[in-house]
Amino acid sequence: MTLLMAMTIGVLYACSLYLLQRRNVVKLVFGLLILSHAANLLIFTASGLVRGRTTIIEAGETVLPVDTAPDPLPQALILTAIVISFGVTAFTIVLVHRVNAVVGTDDLDDMRATDSAGKAADA
Amino acid sequence: MSALIVSPVLVPFVAAILCLLTRRSRRIQRVTNLVGAVALALCGGGLVALVTTSGVQSVQIGGWDAPVGVSFVVDRLSAGMVLITGIVALAIALYSVPMIDKRRELFGYYAMVNTLLMGVCGAFLTGDIFNLYVWFEVMLMSSFVLLALGGERPQLEGSIKYVTLNLLSSAIFLSAIGILYGLVGTLNMADLAVRVVQLDDSAKGMVSTLAVMFLVAFGIKAGVFPLFFWLPASYHTPPAPISALFAALLTKVGLYVILRVFTLIFVLDVPTTHTLILAAAGSSLIVGGLGAIAQNVLRRQLSFLIISSIGFALIGPGLMIGLGDRAYVDASAEVQAVVLLGLAGSIFYLFHTVLVKASLFILAGSIERWKGTDEIGRLGGLALERPWLSVMWAIAAFSLAGVPPLSGVFPKLALIGASFRGEHYGIAIVALVCSVLVLYAIARVWLEVFWKPSPDGEGGASERSRATASPAPAIVLSILIVAMGLGAGPVFSYCREAALGLLDPSDYIERVGVLDPGLDETEAQP
Numbered sequence: 001m002t003l004l005m006a007m008t009i010g011v012l013y014a015c016s017l018y019l020l021q022r023r024n025v026v027k028l029v030f031g032l033l034i035l036s037h038a039a040n041l042l043i044f045t046a047s048g049l050v051r052g053r054t055t056i057i058e059a060g061e062t063v064l065p066v067d068t069a070p071d072p073l074p075q076a077l078i079l080t081a082i083v084i085s086f087g088v089t090a091f092t093i094v095l096v097h098r099v100n101a102v103v104g105t106d107d108l109d110d111m112r113a114t115d116s117a118g119k120a121a122d123a
Numbered sequence: 124m125s126a127l128i129v130s131p132v133l134v135p136f137v138a139a140i141l142c143l144l145t146r147r148s149r150r151i152q153r154v155t156n157l158v159g160a161v162a163l164a165l166c167g168g169g170l171v172a173l174v175t176t177s178g179v180q181s182v183q184i185g186g187w188d189a190p191v192g193v194s195f196v197v198d199r200l201s202a203g204m205v206l207i208t209g210i211v212a213l214a215i216a217l218y219s220v221p222m223i224d225k226r227r228e229l230f231g232y233y234a235m236v237n238t239l240l241m242g243v244c245g246a247f248l249t250g251d252i253f254n255l256y257v258w259f260e261v262m263l264m265s266s267f268v269l270l271a272l273g274g275e276r277p278q279l280e281g282s283i284k285y286v287t288l289n290l291l292s293s294a295i296f297l298s299a300i301g302i303l304y305g306l307v308g309t310l311n312m313a314d315l316a317v318r319v320v321q322l323d324d325s326a327k328g329m330v331s332t333l334a335v336m337f338l339v340a341f342g343i344k345a346g347v348f349p350l351f352f353w354l355p356a357s358y359h360t361p362p363a364p365i366s367a368l369f370a371a372l373l374t375k376v377g378l379y380v381i382l383r384v385f386t387l388i389f390v391l392d393v394p395t396t397h398t399l400i401l402a403a404a405g406s407s408l409i410v411g412g413l414g415a416i417a418q419n420v421l422r423r424q425l426s427f428l429i430i431s432s433i434g435f436a437l438i439g440p441g442l443m444i445g446l447g448d449r450a451y452v453d454a455s456a457e458v459q460a461v462v463l464l465g466l467a468g469s470i471f472y473l474f475h476t477v478l479v480k481a482s483l484f485i486l487a488g489s490i491e492r493w494k495g496t497d498e499i500g501r502l503g504g505l506a507l508e509r510p511w512l513s514v515m516w517a518i519a520a521f522s523l524a525g526v527p528p529l530s531g532v533f534p535k536l537a538l539i540g541a542s543f544r545g546e547h548y549g550i551a552i553v554a555l556v557c558s559v560l561v562l563y564a565i566a567r568v569w570l571e572v573f574w575k576p577s578p579d580g581e582g583g584a585s586e587r588s589r590a591t592a593s594p595a596p597a598i599v600l601s602i603l604i605v606a607m608g609l610g611a612g613p614v615f616s617y618c619r620e621a622a623l624g625l626l627d628p629s630d631y632i633e634r635v636g637v638l639d640p641g642l643d644e645t646e647a648q649p
Binding site: 025032035036038039042048073081087096098102 | 263290300302310
């Protein structure tokens with residue numbers, strides 16, 4: 001199971017890095033989205049996978065059995081990270097939409113005004 | 124007292140909410156922002172007073188004890204950073220009133236400045252590495268909005284690059300946190316410091332890999348070579364107060380975290396990780412210096428000067444390679460002296476560079492308003508037209524170049540002196556060469572912008588634009604830059620104590636309270 005998860009995470013990272021290197025800004029957004037999924041799954045897997053159990057203390061017990069129950073903390077971390085990536089993704093989509101409206105292109109190579117400002121002054 | 128420790132987060136938070144509630148009134152927002160900045164500076168002053176009298180202080184959020192709950196910790200380094208942040212916030216608050224246009228003010232500019240300050244102060248104070256990620260995101264989200272607010276074409280293009288690179292760095296940071304938790308089983312930084320030394324050897328190798336991941340993540344945020352390309356592409360695009368805020372604070376948070384985690388947690392394999400830091404420092408110095416010479420736009424040149432100053436501030440942690448495999452407390456007296464001098468120099472440099480960068484960006488914005496352009500070739504004659512602005516520019520710029528008795532010379536002396544004493548001649552020479560490059564870049568600006576007769580005559584900007592070109596908010600920063608130079612003794616001894624607290628974190632760990640009373644005392648020593 002861990003091996004399968006590790007391979008999934010690896011493929012997700014590879015996909016996102018591939019997408020991040022495309023020139024299309026929409027693919028850039030997808031790349032960032034998949035990257036945050038990959039990181040979340042990594043947190044989930046790295047802290048150890050437990051199948052078929054919940055982090056609920058059994059009736060009559062007072063503590064969680066440390067060796068058999070899954071660790072609740074990574075799940076809390078992932079929830080936080082999901083909320084953050086949700087907000088960031090929403091912002092990025094709006095930004096990309098505005099860029100497309102103002103600049104009139106979705107090609108990153110055409111967005112060079114800020115880099116060429118110095119060069120224009122040189123010429 | 125615990126209220127004081129969390130106050131640097133609460134004050135901007137409350138100010139941000141008030142600004143959102145009163146977002147239809149520009150006047151109320153301005154006053155709220157100003158009062159918030161004054162309160163933040165006072166909180167910073169209170170924290171500095173607290174740590175100098177009673178040492179490291181911590182508070183556990185939510186009442187859970189340290190390794191479980193989130194700790195807020197204040198030591199000399201974080202208290203100093205909060206104080207400087209408050210002072211910069213005050214200068215920016217004053218500067219925003221004439222410089223920020225009505226549309227931006229009505230669309231949440233002041234609220235976003237305050238959430239940014241909240242994120243910055245949270246990152247300085249937190250003692251939990253996942254919480255640090257959250258504060259980073261708070262800070263980044265506000266900075267995304269501030270950078271894009273207004274929606275002009277260069278702003279949006281700069282934002283795409285800034286957002287992408289920063290999200291990539293956050294993902295690397297988050298992945299590293301996930302693996303670190305899987306490996307060590309804790310997220311509290313003091314607890315991490317205790318537990319990483321107890322790992323077996325194969326796991327320690329993994330910790331070194333994680334250290335490099337953290338270095339890449341924070342290196343992107345701090346703008347070190349070779350991860351800095353987003354910085355000169357975006358920092359000059361928004362209005363001057365936003366540029367000044369970013370230039371003063373954002374990259375310095377990345378630097379602060381490098382100083383923190385590479386003295387507290389990642390000290391297992393100092394020869395590898397800290398050599399990388401030293402190499403990044405050296406290359407940032409050279410690239411920043413050369414880049415600054417090549418630029419012809421004022422704020423773009425200042426962006427490259429940020430990169431070179433980050434190189435300077437990284438020399439201190441880089442010099443920790445002198446420790447080799449030993450902990451600081453076990454090293455010989457000579458090595459201890461070198462490492463301590465270097466790190467104290469870095470901390471002093473960090474404080475100094477925040478003030479200088481804020482001051483230079485504020486003045487550059489005023490020059491742009493006054494002359495209607497920020498191309499160095501088309502500027503001129505400012506020494507006669509605006510003598511006070513010129514004096515303040517001279518103070519900040521020559522402090523950056525390291526002209527005595529201004530604040531920049533003392534940390535540079537400490538860093539270069541420590542490099543020579545530690546026999547790291549390479550980095551010492553690189554730092555000296557970079558100083559010459561920076562001096563050349565600054566002298567060129569001084570001749571072109573201030574002394575050369577103005578090529579356009581008196582013309583250029585409209586009267587209305589000129590009326591808002593007041594550089595007055597930089598006065599307080601200029602006074603502090605001079606004061607830090609003249610009163611370098613007390614400041615340096617404060618930085619020395621701060622560096623000592625970083626190098627020997629047993630007090631930090633003890634005050635956070637992660638140790639079980641039953642644990643053997645020797646285990647507390649990392």
